[in-house]
Amino acid sequence: MSYRNDPIIKIAKSVEKKTKIKTYPKVIEDIISSIKATGNFWQVVRISQRPIPVVAETVRILEKEKLIQIYDGEIKTTEEFGELFKRIPKFQFDFTCSECDGRGINIKTIGIYDEFAEIRKKAPKPVQEYDQGNITPESTIGRISLMRIRGDVAGKKIIVLGDDDLVGIALGLTRMPDEVLVLDIDKRLIDFTNDIAKERNLPVHAEVFDLREPLPKKLKAKFDVFVTDPPEAKKPFVIFIQKGIWTLKGEGCSGYIGMTLIDSSVPKWAELQSIILKSGGAITDIIRDFNKYDIWDYHQNTVAWKLAPAKSPADSIWYTSAIVRIEIVRKANVKNEKLKLKQMYVDIESTTT
């Protein structure tokens, strides 16, 4: 007997119909596997790594079918749930290396962790207006350590397109890049970055810039590396990635992109990956669950919160993203386009903004 028996197929079809997000039986299996491991809705999202609307609708159906119950915002499974899904394994966190939290990287080696963590405490807090969320300092240092391992820090010109996470400061603290340019719409972050850079004499410069606008012409083909956490609606993703590539000198240059499976489905990833390849890149790394986001203040004002059928607050880290490294392997015609406001966050799969 396979899992692909009636109940799971049926749930998958209902969820797809309701959410309009492609949902195959494996998606439902992963959600069930996660519910076996935790009763907190946000942790189910984190573990299953499936889009929030899909997880929410699945939970809603399971509740309607009396396979789970929701008490005080927590999901409780019934005996029938256990019986029906007995061959779906419970997700186990203990498969992840506890030493490096699954990143595979020793973040102490680069030698700036303590200094960075101190600076970060003083940084402006994330606000919903700019779709901000902070990754943990471990995640930021993990990211620049990966960049260092791949030879993308020392002697390089690096552009950071949007920098809630102080990647620019962290890169500067290594004292290795030739130049780091940070662009962000949030004047608080820009001032903070420039103050720290001046105070510590870091090779970092930050400018207020609305990344929806085309980049200044002087930035074309000037950098070796870009770093960005693009919005994940398809059109904004394309525009962000192509702008990043547009700033690069050419072949052998690289980009570091945060990508989630919480605001995107795997089928959407296929489309986004296809865009990366068409834009002249190869994907050299995809490390899942790499960037871990602190719980943010405006969480309860998001679409995600409204969708959640089980309203227990997120009491520990639940929003994570993958780090994706691309390397430019050929010239491609990439655009430096304006992103219209209405395109920015409108996507059925993106709900945390």
Next chain:
Amino acid sequence: MSYRNDPIIKIAKSVEKKTKIKTYPKVIEDIISSIKATGNFWQVVRISQRPIPVVAETVRILEKEKLIQIYDGEIKTTEEFGELFKRIPKFQFDFTCSECDGRGINIKTIGIYDEFAEIRKKAPKPVQEYDQGNITPESTIGRISLMRIRGDVAGKKIIVLGDDDLVGIALGLTRMPDEVLVLDIDKRLIDFTNDIAKERNLPVHAEVFDLREPLPKKLKAKFDVFVTDPPEAKKPFVIFIQKGIWTLKGEGCSGYIGMTLIDSSVPKWAELQSIILKSGGAITDIIRDFNKYDIWDYHQNTVAWKLAPAKSPADSIWYTSAIVRIEIVRKANVKNEKLKLKQMYVDIESTTT
């Protein structure tokens, strides 16, 4: 001053001309960074993760230009090398998490490591005739642990297309899959796998099969997961991957593919990734340096060995590959094709076979 100054650009152009493999300055930088960390040619290959012919030609040019010298098969850098490339950082192994060897996975959790390692000691040794090389038992257990994390083991039907590494037995030892089918051309491996499976009552069955042939029709759309380490010449890669996908039931099914940057360049990866996407897959994970190969007996008979300008033997693990997970997101027209013998291992970038 950037690294992209004359000497590196010049070397890149010469290497590309000689090897016919696309080589941009970043490739040379990575090789120089590796030479700073080790004098052993094979370790330079391992660290730089660039194709052997490219590394070999780069070393040859550096020697000709008197930037390095080769004593007793070991690479020694000159003062001029240090001066000319002073801003290229030395690669540091200590950025890798020593606990999990960079995989991000706790391989003890699955609970079969010791049993598997014992069995593996009795397995037939790799032979050149079949292009075999063994990954370490840690790598095999790492791979099936990743499969377990992604929900691709329990209750699944799994096909292993070529199995030097006893992935089939390891999967069987978890007692979780519904069925594991191993196909391999090597009767020694097939008999060994069937003997172990029978002796321990594992849900594993193995058959002698030449994977260059089209697969038997009865295997079409029968499996949830495939595992393979395809040859990396382009045509054979396409044929292997498409055969793998051809055995899968459809959307939500997955494939685990070993891919190297030692027998492939990053530009070739872009082409292979494009094939994956066109075949209906999304790439959900690329974890580099995941599979670590034991040094193999026939190494000195390979093209790679002949190419090596510095003939020190490989004294520790140097050949590594990435694990790539794909998830099927849409139906695509994949073929179950015959691979002609002459296509099998003929590719300028593939030299270790």
